[in-house]
Amino acid sequence: MSLTRWALKKSPWVYHVALSPCNNCDIEILDLLTPRFDVERFGIKLVGSPRHADALLVSGSVNRHVLPRFIELYKQTAKPCVVFGIGSCALSMTMFRDSYNTVGPLDKVVKEIDPNAIIAYVPGCPPKPEAMILGVVKALQTL
Amino acid sequence: MAVQGILTVIKFVVIAIAILVLGLITSWIDRKVTARIQARVGPPWFQPIADILKLLGKETLVPEGAGRNVFLYAPVIGLAGMALAAALLGNALISPEVGFVGDVVVLVYLLVIPAIALIIGASASGNPMAAVGASREMKLILGYELPYLIVIATVIYKTGFTLKLGDIVETQALDGWNLWSISGVIGFFILLLSAQAKLGLVPFDIPEADQELMGGVITEYSGPPLALIRITKTMLLAVLPLLMVTLLMGGVQFEGLSILWGFLKYLVIVVLIVLIRNTNPRVRIDQALKFFWGPVTALSIIAFILAYWGL
Numbered sequence: 017m018s019l020t021r022w023a024l025k026k027s028p029w030v031y032h033v034a035l036s037p038c039n040n041c042d043i044e045i046l047d048l049l050t051p052r053f054d055v056e057r058f059g060i061k062l063v064g065s066p067r068h069a070d071a072l073l074v075s076g077s078v079n080r081h082v083l084p085r086f087i088e089l090y091k092q093t094a095k096p097c098v099v100f101g102i103g104s105c106a107l108s109m110t111m112f113r114d115s116y117n118t119v120g121p122l123d124k125v126v127k128e129i130d131p132n133a134i135i136a137y138v139p140g141c142p143p144k145p146e147a148m149i150l151g152v153v154k155a156l157q158t159l
Numbered sequence: 160m161a162v163q164g165i166l167t168v169i170k171f172v173v174i175a176i177a178i179l180v181l182g183l184i185t186s187w188i189d190r191k192v193t194a195r196i197q198a199r200v201g202p203p204w205f206q207p208i209a210d211i212l213k214l215l216g217k218e219t220l221v222p223e224g225a226g227r228n229v230f231l232y233a234p235v236i237g238l239a240g241m242a243l244a245a246a247l248l249g250n251a252l253i254s255p256e257v258g259f260v261g262d263v264v265v266l267v268y269l270l271v272i273p274a275i276a277l278i279i280g281a282s283a284s285g286n287p288m289a290a291v292g293a294s295r296e297m298k299l300i301l302g303y304e305l306p307y308l309i310v311i312a313t314v315i316y317k318t319g320f321t322l323k324l325g326d327i328v329e330t331q332a333l334d335g336w337n338l339w340s341i342s343g344v345i346g347f348f349i350l351l352l353s354a355q356a357k358l359g360l361v362p363f364d365i366p367e368a369d370q371e372l373m374g375g376v377i378t379e380y381s382g383p384p385l386a387l388i389r390i391t392k393t394m395l396l397a398v399l400p401l402l403m404v405t406l407l408m409g410g411v412q413f414e415g416l417s418i419l420w421g422f423l424k425y426l427v428i429v430v431l432i433v434l435i436r437n438t439n440p441r442v443r444i445d446q447a448l449k450f451f452w453g454p455v456t457a458l459s460i461i462a463f464i465l466a467y468w469g470l
Binding site for chain 1: 190194197198199200201202203205206208209210211212213215216217218219220370372373374377378379380381382385
């Protein structure tokens with residue numbers, strides 16, 4: 017295992033991307049970053065710019081309006097990076113599946129931008145912060 | 160002569176690396192103490208190293224419309240200035256008899272270089288957030304440098320116009336610490352606040368302001384250049400408390416147990432910085448400027464006058 021890979025696992029900086037969510041997942045993500053769950057134990061830190069990010073926490077089914085912004089944002093992120101689909105919407109678009117404005121799911125959108133992208137999912141509507149920690153740690157162990 | 164020159168260069172590099180290691184330890188202490196204050200467990204000991212290694216292994220992105228060379232070289236210049244400052248200070252602490260008259264002045268100049276390099280880099284990145292951050296950083300430098308310089312002038316006056324770091328340490332070994340006087344105590348607190356602003360920590364993290372400026376001056380940096388900026392900040396975190404120990408608290412003696420005593424003095428200053436950082440909200444740039452040019456500068460002038468009266 018190379019040193020930089022090890023470092024990437026030990027210090028994933030996350031950037032919060034909301035792609036037309038209903039905000040429940042976002043509230044849970046913000047809960048996750050409070051002192052109570054202390055994600056700094058795993059080196060996880062919220063950063064303000066996608067340039068610094070190693071992991072994009074994406075919530076919501078992707079719709080037409082945010083798609084160009086997400087493509088731009090994914091290109092701005094320094095690689096290697098991991099895309100986390102947080103919540104059932106990012107996973108399967110749930111009840112918005114047949115909606116006229118939905119272009120998701122997330123993995124299809126991301127694979128169109130970058131075929132080699134690393135994508136991980138945390139299901140739940142919304143997932144608990146504990147589930148997100150478990151998901152992020154498990155996904156990073158497989159790197 | 161040439162051999163001696165090479166040896167000096169090697170010594171300087173080793174000292175700079177030692178200061179970097181000290182900075183990494185300090186950075187971990189900072190984060191751990193912060194975590195304990197917030198009733199958390201906090202990061203493991205290797206966290207600062209992992210952060211830097213990770214950034215070194217990532218991709219470097221140069222934004223469209225950025226001045227490519229200036230953007231990429233600015234962090235290198237900042238790190239070069241910082242490393243030289245660290246080597247100069249460490250050299251003066253390890254062997255006080257070596258050094259030259261006026262190295263305090265050189266050190267003060269070198270310590271501004273990282274901030275100026277950041278401003279240049281941010282301005283070259285072509286990002287509006289970075290531009291706002293750069294303008295704030297510039298104002299902040301104007302703010303904190305004035306009282307900072309007056310306090311350093313006070314210290315120089317108190318030690319009988321010695322412009323050599325080694326001599327300042329030796330004078331204090333003979334006459335007692337500069338801290339043990341009214342002007343010394345005032346100077347200590349002013350240096351502490353200026354260090355806070357120089358390090359870009361709360362309450363003076365206005366140029367980086369994560370919540371409003373998305374990182375401000377460092378918004379567009381990614382990968383290795385960001386790692387260089389982190390290294391510079393880490394070294395600064397070690398150099399500023401060390402400078403305070405040197406100027407006011409009798410320096411660090413490298414003989415047996417006195418190293419521990421020196422480290423304790425250093426640690427007290429670091430913990431004070433962390434406590435200030437964790438118990439204050441961020442101020443606005445105009446408030447910061449008013450604060451530094453108003454009460455703080457007035458206090459520093461009072462400290463100088465008190466030092467003139469021998470207090």
